[in-house]
Amino acid sequence: RKYCFGSAWVVSRTSLPIVATMAPSEVDEAARCGHCDALGAPAICAGCRSIRYCGPDCQRLDWRAGHRSTCRSIGRRAAPQVPQAAADASACPPQPSAPSSSSSAAAFPGPAPPLRCPEELLRGRRVPRLDRLDSTEAQDMLCEGNAFVAPMDGLLGRRLLKWDFKYLQNHLPAEQQYGVMLDEGSGKIVMSHSARNGDRQVDLSKVASEGGGGQPGGDACPVGTSDQTRMTFGEFQEEAGRFRRSGGKGKLPYFGCHLLWRFKPTDNGYLGHIDKEMEDDLWSIRFDLIKEWQEVNLLPLVQRFYLFAGLGGTLYHCHYDLQPNLHVQLTGRKRFILFPPEDWASLYPFPVHHDLDRRSMVDLDAPDGVRFPRWNRARGMMVDLEPGDALYIPPYWWHHVQSLSAETTSMAMWFFECFPLSEGVQYGVGPRARELAMLRDVEELVGKHFPDAPGEEENTKARPVKASQVAAFFRWLRPRLAGEAGAGAGGRAAPPPSAADGELLGSLTVSREDVEALALQLIGSRLEAGGGAEADVVRAGGASAEALLRETLRSFLEGRF
Numbered sequence: 001r002k003y004c005f006g007s008a009w010v011v012s013r014t015s016l017p018i019v020a021t022m023a024p025s026e027v028d029e030a031a032r033c034g035h036c037d038a039l040g041a042p043a044i045c046a047g048c049r050s051i052r053y054c055g056p057d058c059q060r061l062d063w064r065a066g067h068r069s070t071c072r073s074i075g076r077r078a079a080p081q082v083p084q085a086a087a088d089a090s091a092c093p094p095q096p097s098a099p100s101s102s103s104s105a106a107a108f109p110g111p112a113p114p115l116r117c118p119e120e121l122l123r124g125r126r127v128p129r130l131d132r133l134d135s136t137e138a139q140d141m142l143c144e145g146n147a148f149v150a151p152m153d154g155l156l157g158r159r160l161l162k163w164d165f166k167y168l169q170n171h172l173p174a175e176q177q178y179g180v181m182l183d184e185g186s187g188k189i190v191m192s193h194s195a196r197n198g199d200r201q202v203d204l205s206k207v208a209s210e211g212g213g214g215q216p217g218g219d220a221c222p223v224g225t226s227d228q229t230r231m232t233f234g235e236f237q238e239e240a241g242r243f244r245r246s247g248g249k250g251k252l253p254y255f256g257c258h259l260l261w262r263f264k265p266t267d268n269g270y271l272g273h274i275d276k277e278m279e280d281d282l283w284s285i286r287f288d289l290i291k292e293w294q295e296v297n298l299l300p301l302v303q304r305f306y307l308f309a310g311l312g313g314t315l316y317h318c319h320y321d322l323q324p325n326l327h328v329q330l331t332g333r334k335r336f337i338l339f340p341p342e343d344w345a346s347l348y349p350f351p352v353h354h355d356l357d358r359r360s361m362v363d364l365d366a367p368d369g370v371r372f373p374r375w376n377r378a379r380g381m382m383v384d385l386e387p388g389d390a391l392y393i394p395p396y397w398w399h400h401v402q403s404l405s406a407e408t409t410s411m412a413m414w415f416f417e418c419f420p421l422s423e424g425v426q427y428g429v430g431p432r433a434r435e436l437a438m439l440r441d442v443e444e445l446v447g448k449h450f451p452d453a454p455g456e457e458e459n460t461k462a463r464p465v466k467a468s469q470v471a472a473f474f475r476w477l478r479p480r481l482a483g484e485a486g487a488g489a490g491g492r493a494a495p496p497p498s499a500a501d502g503e504l505l506g507s508l509t510v511s512r513e514d515v516e517a518l519a520l521q522l523i524g525s526r527l528e529a530g531g532g533a534e535a536d537v538v539r540a541g542g543a544s545a546e547a548l549l550r551e552t553l554r555s556f557l558e559g560r561f
Helices: 056-077 084-089 136-144 165-171 204-210 233-245 276-283 287-295 341-347 431-448 464-482 499-505 512-530 532-540 542-557
Strands: 002-005 008-011 019-021 043-045 148-151 178-182 227-231 253-261 302-311 315-319 325-331 334-339 381-385 389-393 398-403 407-415
Touching: 043 056, 136 148, 136 389, 165 233, 165 302, 165 407, 178 233, 227 233, 227 253, 233 253, 233 302, 253 276, 334 341, 334 389, 341 398, 341 431, 381 389, 431 464, 431 512, 431 542, 464 499, 464 512, 464 542, 512 532, 512 542, 532 542
Parallel strands: none
Antiparallel strands: 002 008, 019 043, 148 389, 178 227, 178 253, 253 302, 302 407, 315 398, 325 389, 325 407, 334 381, 334 398
16 A cells, blocks of 8 residues: 655555655665666665665565565664764763662562463463664564564663662652552552543552552452552652562552653653653653654654553553553563463453453453453463563553562653554554454444443543443343344344343434444454455355354453453
8 A cells, every 4th residue: 555645655565664755855866776777766765774766666576576685684784874963963971781780670589479470371482582673673563563572772772771769769859749550459550541540549548557459340340450649759669668568568559650741643742750860861762763763654653651660579460552562671670471462352351441441351360260261272472571671562462561670660652553654544553453453443333322421521531331331232232143042133123131221222322233233334344354264255245244243243242241
């Protein structure tokens, strides 16, 4: 697929580096096209920065003819070039080395924290490790939506590696309070919409005196939900010290701080509450290279930088994000267990309108095989991050994160969801995420046919009323999809819903059958667009197509509603 943006052509084909047209003043009239040998080739391969082309068509043909392999070797020998002025502007003082084992991020004393995931889910697969973050291989994997690990140096420098607890204590404003998540009773952080938006703020002194575990996530919710409080970094350190001295009794705190962020791609952005030295550390990041990649459609615009600080043993519960995430380990060690998007059926995501949307319903400390019989079909990949490691987590990739050192600090770089020059085209979302993305869209479609309750207009907030309405609809729909006797599959009369569900369903703006038909239509269009055998079945129509659509929708509901 090809898009024209001003004077530059961009090829949305992520298997080859994008080619961009040079401005007329920059074209070398003597430069020859690497494919057809024509003079004055105005474009350059964004991967190796060496080969010129007449345009995307010549690049594509040359890629197939052999540049695929030579581009990668050139990319390994030389990092992408930037204008000298930009390189001079990004110059910074000598970079520190990674903290030594004597720093506050030293390994947790005594035995390593136990693995908080069933070993049978780890099938011996490994997350690929690349030599450079600013390489052609990294560009390919970023765009294609594949996870990998690489050293942070080429893109982020090394100044941030000094951000241990002591450094943060000295450089975060002493009176400024930040968000601190509190574990739900077992050293596990389970973030919810309501906590993120400040609706689960608690007074830690009352929590400590009253005791107790985390808050339930709803009726018969299989995992607890973390609360949040606000503290200065000094207060966070004091609370962390109390937790350690008590032998793990009370609430385990997990610190978070926005460093840079913007709400929309058109915003200039906002700087968090940090001092001048921390600002200078941030500006040492290669923003010139990030901008260059964005201008040729290789990387989305950065949406926010977020700092995490936590204690050894802290577990961030299995979840996925909708945005691309580059997670950078600064001090200490963290263990990530990644699951590919297609494992959603084994991880049972909470419904989209639930307060714990994008979290797994499965407690990986003690999976419930009766309620979640497919949990052991998930295929995890484990990677331990050391200081200086950057892990790319594509959209829809599940991650289950455990802190392994006494103290850890890390930074997440979240990007906007779409290619910067391809409006509406999601970044890094490959075929593996198709079903999970379709599941979300089906549930959102159903939700749109119920009126918004006051305060539930935004999908970034908890939507308990909408969650109840959508759940009622799917409870009515499930027996129809399963073809149970008298259930009404194929248009026959369905059994009446319960009185409570009937009241919820009464607020639908169209009939239940119409919503069912729209959901099946959406699935059909997505399967057809995805190609392959399923697309052929949908195009052929008839009973086979109808059965495929209904079975796909039924699978989305199994174990979740």
